[in-house]
Amino acid sequence: MDGTGIPGQRRHTATIVSVNTSGGSELPAVGATGIDKRPVPGAVEVAELGLAGDVQVDARNHGGADKAVYAYAFESLAAWEAQLGRSLWPGAFGENLTTVGLDVDGALVGETWRVGTALLEVRGPRIPCRKLSVHLERPELQREFLAARRPGAYLAVVRPGTVTAGDAVEVVWRPSGAPSVAEVFAARTGGRRTSALRAMPSQRVLDVPVSAAR
Numbered sequence: 001m002d003g004t005g006i007p008g009q010r011r012h013t014a015t016i017v018s019v020n021t022s023g024g025s026e027l028p029a030v031g032a033t034g035i036d037k038r039p040v041p042g043a044v045e046v047a048e049l050g051l052a053g054d055v056q057v058d059a060r061n062h063g064g065a066d067k068a069v070y071a072y073a074f075e076s077l078a079a080w081e082a083q084l085g086r087s088l089w090p091g092a093f094g095e096n097l098t099t100v101g102l103d104v105d106g107a108l109v110g111e112t113w114r115v116g117t118a119l120l121e122v123r124g125p126r127i128p129c130r131k132l133s134v135h136l137e138r139p140e141l142q143r144e145f146l147a148a149r150r151p152g153a154y155l156a157v158v159r160p161g162t163v164t165a166g167d168a169v170e171v172v173w174r175p176s177g178a179p180s181v182a183e184v185f186a187a188r189t190g191g192r193r194t195s196a197l198r199a200m201p202s203q204r205v206l207d208v209p210v211s212a213a214r
Contacts, residue, residue, distance in 0.1 A: 014102030014169040017074045019044045020091030021054035027134045032057045035135045037091035043162040046118040066123045072152035074100040105182040112173035117161030125151035125185035151185040
């Protein structure tokens with residue numbers, strides 16, 4: 001696929017606010033989960049299947065090479081704080097990487113980010129299930145998440161490395177004509193399929209089942 005590489009210069013920079021992992025926990029009525037992620041200090045290893053120390057309880061829906069890392073924007077967390085009227089922490093939505101200054105939902109499928117010493121590829125959106133509602137103790141949150149169109153992005157690990165809070169995020173490749181994370185999210189949740197999404201080879205778009213969530 002045609003795209004835009006930017007050798008020798010930065011196309012876009014942003015910052016990692018927090019690197020977040022979970023050792024796993026139990027939620028009432030839903031059981032074991034890795035959604036309750038908390039910030040961890042220092043450099044964290046990023047391998048093909050995720051971050052060191054991060055438990056993926058349901059590997060079918062929340063793990064594997066295409067969903068190794070989940071990124072969510074600090075700006076989206078701030079919007080949720082205003083909407084919900086409560087404080088939230090980095091990792092509150094189950095994200096491994098909390099970013100600032102980067103349009104995560106506007107990222108294109110296939111886009112490549114350099115984060116710390118790792119290379120990550122955008123694969124698609126997160127689709128919520130009821131675990132998110134139970135985790136944040138708000139029954140209607142799953143429906144609100146779908147309506148808000150702030151899904152965050154699942155990432156594949158192209159090159160393993162380490163990531164640390166404060167690392168820059170550099171977009172080093174954007175494939176021409178690819179759909180955005182938000183466009184895929186809309187299509188997967190009953191919205192209109194854009195021309196970019198219709199033209200995308202099916203194997204390049206993460207086929208996230210509607211029941212999936214961290």
